Amino acid sequence: MGASNSITDFLNNLTAGNRPDVCLSVTPGLGLEMIQVDAANHTVKSYAFRPLAYNESLREISDMEEFKKDLAEMFEELNISPKCNVTLNLPTVLFGSIEMSLMLGDDAITGAITSEVEQSYVFKRHDPIVQWMDSNTNSGENRKLFYSAVQQLVIENISAALTEMGATLVDVEMSLASTLRALDYTGLAADQMRDGVTWNLLTVSPNGYTLVSMSGKQIVDYYEEPIAVKSYEGDEIYNVISSSAQITLMSYPANYLLVISDTDSVSAEMLAKNLNVECAIEYIENNKFKRKEFLATSLDVLPDNILKISLQAIGAAIIKSSDYPLAFNFLATAGADIATEEIVKIPIGENEYQITPSAAMIVAIIFDVILMVIVLIPFFVLPQIQAQKQSELDALNANIKQVEKQIADLKEQQQIAGKFNIKTEINKVLESNRIKLMSFSAIGEAVPPELWLTYFLTEGSGNISIKGGATTVEDVYLFFKNVKEYLVKSDLKLQKLEMQSDNVDEFMSNMPVTYDFEISNAKAPVAAPADDKAKDAKGGKAGKGGKNAKDSKGKKGKTTGQAANLPPDQKLLSDKPIN
Numbered sequence: 001m002g003a004s005n006s007i008t009d010f011l012n013n014l015t016a017g018n019r020p021d022v023c024l025s026v027t028p029g030l031g032l033e034m035i036q037v038d039a040a041n042h043t044v045k046s047y048a049f050r051p052l053a054y055n056e057s058l059r060e061i062s063d064m065e066e067f068k069k070d071l072a073e074m075f076e077e078l079n080i081s082p083k084c085n086v087t088l089n090l091p092t093v094l095f096g097s098i099e100m101s102l103m104l105g106d107d108a109i110t111g112a113i114t115s116e117v118e119q120s121y122v123f124k125r126h127d128p129i130v131q132w133m134d135s136n137t138n139s140g141e142n143r144k145l146f147y148s149a150v151q152q153l154v155i156e157n158i159s160a161a162l163t164e165m166g167a168t169l170v171d172v173e174m175s176l177a178s179t180l181r182a183l184d185y186t187g188l189a190a191d192q193m194r195d196g197v198t199w200n201l202l203t204v205s206p207n208g209y210t211l212v213s214m215s216g217k218q219i220v221d222y223y224e225e226p227i228a229v230k231s232y233e234g235d236e237i238y239n240v241i242s243s244s245a246q247i248t249l250m251s252y253p254a255n256y257l258l259v260i261s262d263t264d265s266v267s268a269e270m271l272a273k274n275l276n277v278e279c280a281i282e283y284i285e286n287n288k289f290k291r292k293e294f295l296a297t298s299l300d301v302l303p304d305n306i307l308k309i310s311l312q313a314i315g316a317a318i319i320k321s322s323d324y325p326l327a328f329n330f331l332a333t334a335g336a337d338i339a340t341e342e343i344v345k346i347p348i349g350e351n352e353y354q355i356t357p358s359a360a361m362i363v364a365i366i367f368d369v370i371l372m373v374i375v376l377i378p379f380f381v382l383p384q385i386q387a388q389k390q391s392e393l394d395a396l397n398a399n400i401k402q403v404e405k406q407i408a409d410l411k412e413q414q415q416i417a418g419k420f421n422i423k424t425e426i427n428k429v430l431e432s433n434r435i436k437l438m439s440f441s442a443i444g445e446a447v448p449p450e451l452w453l454t455y456f457l458t459e460g461s462g463n464i465s466i467k468g469g470a471t472t473v474e475d476v477y478l479f480f481k482n483v484k485e486y487l488v489k490s491d492l493k494l495q496k497l498e499m500q501s502d503n504v505d506e507f508m509s510n511m512p513v514t515y516d517f518e519i520s521n522a523k524a525p526v527a528a529p530a531d532d533k534a535k536d537a538k539g540g541k542a543g544k545g546g547k548n549a550k551d552s553k554g555k556k557g558k559t560t561g562q563a564a565n566l567p568p569d570q571k572l573l574s575d576k577p578i579n
Contacts (some may be wrong), residue, residue, distance in 0.1 A: 019168070020080060023317035024071075025089040025178070025310060026061060028054045028206055029263050029287065033313040034074040039296070040319035042185075044297040044314070047305055050072040056206050059093045059122050060154050068161050075165070082165040088158060089316035092174045094120055094128075094149045095210075096220055097135065099142045109145065117149045126151035131328040136218055146219055148174050148328050155330060171319060172330040176212070178315030179203070179260070179286075181324040184217065185314065186294050188284060192256045193217050199256035199279075202245060204266045209241055217325055221547055223248055229265050233299060242274040249277060259283040260311070286311050340403045389444050396437055438487055439464060446482030448475040464490055465520040469500060476517045483519065491521040 017340050025033040031052040036045040048072035053062035057214070075082050094117060100109050110130060117128045132147035150172065159169045180201075183189035193201040193216055201212040203548060208227035213220040225244055229237055249257070261268035268283035293306045295314055319327065436458050438472050443453065448470070455467035464487070470476045480494050496518040 015080075016024060020084045021087070021320065022080060022084045022167075023087045023089065023313060025313035025316055026052065026054060027089075027092060027175075027262075027310045027312055028056065028091055030308060030310060032067065032070050032074075033308075033310060034071075034078065035309065035313045035317045036078075036080075037314060037317040038298075039318050044295050044301055044309060046078045046080070047309055047313075048077045048303045049305065049308055053211045054091070058125075059091065060151060061158075062431055064157055064161060067158070068164070071161065071165060084167050085170045085171065086162055086167050087171040087316050087319055088169060089173050089175060089178045089312050090154070091153065091205075092148065092176045092210075093122060094225070095174070095176055095222060096148075097144060097146050099144050102141055102143050110160050113145070113147045113149075117147070120149075122151065123149065123570050126153045129150065129155065129330045131330055131332065133326070135220070135330075136551050143440075146222065148176075150174065170333065171316075173316050173319060174328055174330075175262075175312045176203075176210070177324075177326045177328055178312040178319075180212075180217075180315070180326055181318065181322050182294065182311040182315030183258075185318050185322055185323050186311075188294065189258060192258060197256070198254040199258060200249065200252050200254045202249075202257060202259045204229070204241065204261045204263055204268070204271065206263045206265070209245060211245070211248050211252065213254070213274060219326065221252065223252075229263055232265075235270075238271055238274045241266070241271060242276075244566065246276060249275075256277055257281045260286050261289070262286050262310075284311075332479070392444055393441065395439055400437060430502045436557070442483045442486030446486065448478050451475040451479050462490070463520070463522045464492065465518070465522060467516070470517065471512070473497070473515060476515060480517075480519055492519050493521065494518075495520045 005524040033049045038045045055062045128149040129152045130149045136146040195216045211223040259268045259272045264287045267289045272283040454470040457465040500514040
């Protein structure tokens with residue numbers, strides 16, 4: 001639980017430092033909108049707008065300097081850092097459908113659509129950026145495609161203005177796709193966007209009206225009728241639009257008709273009342289006639305701005321969290337100098353975190369460093385252990401030199417007194433100390449990490465007895481093999497290897513298993529001292545001074561006694577583990 005909280009806190013801190021996501025929408029009749037939407041809570045988190053002149057004929061922003069000034073003011077008003085990722089919504093410049101052979105590749109299709117788009121007057125002055133998608137209504141040998149296009153120079157100018165402020169343009173969408181996405185997200189077209197339901201979307205703009213034939217969330221067909229809406233006065237415009245639209249609607253029978261007005265010159269409610277259609281009709285005011293907000297807002301949004309929030313701005317702001325099938329990102333072919341980063345969603349427990357590939361790279365580097373530290377720890381610890389063992393060996397060598405000096409003194413006394421055979425005594429002392437030295441050296445070098453010794457005895461006769469414990473059988477055999485390699489002539493054998501506890505219940509409860517062992521070259525195992533309070537190979541506790549201890553046959557017998565009573569040529573380890 002603690003580790004999970006640590007990871008959660010880490011990701012919170014990491015994602016908090018990421019560049020914020022901001023949406024800009026160029027909305028004719030309203031101006032320039034800046035919006036942030038909390039997609040999880042379905043609320044508008046922050047919003048600001050500025051009037052901005054838009055050239056309806058050329059389909060571009062009239063004054064880029066005014067655009068830059070408005071941007072700076074809105075960033076300051078909403079207290080958002082200009083160093084952010086920006087999604088841009090632009091009015092639909094051109095949208096249409098075309099049929100192509102199934103044999104054509106993507107490059108050929110893009111080339112053909114580009115040639116078609118260049119016939120429009122808008123793209124006589126500027127090169128187009130084209131995006132297209134399948135309609136999912138293909139039949140026969142042809143495929144039906146929907147395409148859209150914007151001016152490349154317009155995107156380059158907006159991108160340059162954002163870059164100058166420190167922002168990065170990551171996506172450019174057109175208003176038709178943003179509007180449909182907003183209708184789906186807000187639930188305003190929930191009845192219409194059900195699978196298998198046919199419906200029509202009639203949208204009025206300052207340039208005329210468009211009719212989109214839909215099946216659920218999929219576009220089936222598209223029709224556009226140019227009308228100079230602002231040239232008509234009073235209610236005359238309703239008669240013009242309704243007369244033309246009713247004829248067009250006859251070609252697109254459907255269950256529903258949804259009317260949206262994006263211009264203050266036309267009320268969607270009044271137009272819906274003028275239309276004589278047999279299907280159910282609904283309307284949405286996306287203009288000054290709006291009476292209710294499309295989405296709940298936070299307390300940070302000014303009350304006077306709530307009804308100004310457009311469908312296009314909402315639809316573009318939620319593009320990363322929406323799965324609506326229609327999307328046109330014109331940056332996909334806008335050039336390599338415009339960089340984008342896809343957001344990766346990481347679920348941890350009940351929370352979901354968004355992280356960019358660059359931030360994920362930082363996380364990977366941090367974990368690599370932690371892993372490297374873990375790997376390098378043994379390289380620093382092992383030399384210290386080796387130094388400790390070396391100091392023990394040096395102490396043994398010092399003892400040997402002291403014994404050799406004593407032998408030299410005895411030799412000198414023998415030559416003077418002549419009372420004993422100096423050569424024999426020297427050989428005995430050297431042989432005894434050599435066995436002890438080799439035995440201690442073998443233990444110092446051969447003990448595995450998870451094995452400990454509780455008893456060690458050497459005798460002048462060459463007998464050796466070693467007792468201890470280990471967590472695995474493999475460690476016991478590894479220790480036995482290493483000792484045999486150091487003490488070649490010792491004839492050591494593994495006298496005992498058994499689990500420390502013979503209780504079946506403890507074994508079945510998955511408790512940690514340890515093993516007792518005894519290695520010796522004596523014909524009979526050498527008994528441990530009575531005060532060691534250890535069980536012998538057959539079981540039976542040893543009492544003080546050897547009293548009440550059972551022998552190998554279960555009878556009471558004598559033990560080896562206290563450690564202080566051992567012969568002077570024997571060594572007994574304490575009951576503490578060696579390593």
